[in-house]
Amino acid sequence: MRNAIGQSVNLPEQAVTDESLYLNRRTVLKQLGFFGATGLLGVSQQASAVDWFTSKQNKTTFKTSPLTYQKGMPINEKLTPEAKVTSHNNFYEFGTKKSDPVENAQHLNVKPWQLRIEGACEQPLTLDYEQLLSMFPLQERIYRFRCVEAWSMVIPWIGFPLVDLLKKVKPTSNAKYVAFQTLYDPEQMPGQANRRIGGGIDYPYVEGLRIDEAVNDLTLLSVGLYGKTLPPQNGAPIRLVVPWKYGFKSIKSIVRIKLVEHMPPTTWNILAPHEYGFYANVNPSVDHPRWSQASERRLTSGGLFARNRIDTLPFNGYGEYVAGMYKNMDLRKHF
């Protein structure tokens, strides 16, 4: 099974984003001289187009490092350019706008880091930063990543299956669910210090999986993407990736994994239970009140005219590996 789903790609040169294009944009804007006009229309936070005019030249100062990993099998889908993957992020700890994390997370301190695995297990464990990267052989997994907001990406993650880590701590029979928690550090994360910046969410961000979901081979703990360690806006130093669920399940910058007996609380479910369920399986036939889930826009390269609206597949296309876990459940009810 691992071979079939550890699909990956030997990156063609052109798949990697041309970063110079991105940086170039600001120069173009400066030449157009639009600095002065923006005040007149009073363009707001969300119309962040105008922010590009004034944003600092080098947004990404965080140093990532290359990883050694096993490449996977190619898949037939075009990768989302790296610059898009690392500049379009929902990481409300650093602000609610998609471009906030890349701007505000660059100073996140990931060394030292401690990831504690505890709860219903025989051998609780604490991993430091080096161990996160070296304890397990790393592999590349190219997954579709579907956001509940109806956009999607194709991302070459690097990491190891969560099950490998869980085996180490030896879960007891009481371990029915796995609870995850993001770093809580308001000094580093402005969204945690200020409710407005953080979108009114109660932090720390928490997520959870049922134990069978957690030990599914698709479930990845990711420490990198595009051949390098994760940048902070993507959840450095370690995050979860659950490719058949909506993106918000893939909790970032994890400090705690706890094996528990009862279904743990999850952040978006607390915030709006009628909109975000615990399972959050990608399901084209169950709409979110704000977004039809029947189709999605795949963010790859190509601008406004990219013909990139595609049908959304049940379980984000991973049904053959995961549908069995839900066969006796009404997924309209347990959305």
Next chain:
Amino acid sequence: MRKDTLALKVGIHFISLSLLINIYYLAIIDQLGADPVEQVLHFTGIGALNLLILGLVITPITKRIKTPLLMQNRRLVGLYAFLYAFCHVFSFWAFEIQFDLALFLEEVVERPYITLGMVAFVIISLLAVTSWSRLKKRMGRRWQRLHNWVYLAAILAVWHFYWSVKSDTTEPIIYIMLVLAVLFFRRKKLMKFIGS
């Protein structure tokens, strides 16, 4: 036309059009962040709101500082509010929905925040097509009655904004307050309008 009126008109045309052309240009060449569609939708939507509110503060300001300069440009500002709103709706259909008419209609009907926005857009469109001076004369009192619907359009537009936001509602709330302020200046007129 007086020199200052002309200058202001040229200024309004230049700013409104250049910002709009700029955003589409950047979106087309994929230089607008990871999701140009989202950026265009936000920019045109908020731009339409800004222009709508700007158009609505012209009358109360003119009542205080007695110059015809602003009043002479009110229609132009209103028409640009319509143009931005049109670009907002068109971009949603063309680039978000990608010309799938069935899905577009489904979204308009099924997502309450889109329904509200659409109603606001229909109202603003009616005001735009009846904005010719000649038509205004011919319509007489009915023209004013029709154009009073702009207040409802403004309320629906900010409500649409408020409902479209996932969590942080600070910004839509600021816009709601702006619209309420604009309506407050016209409270007498509004009471009469509602009463009639």
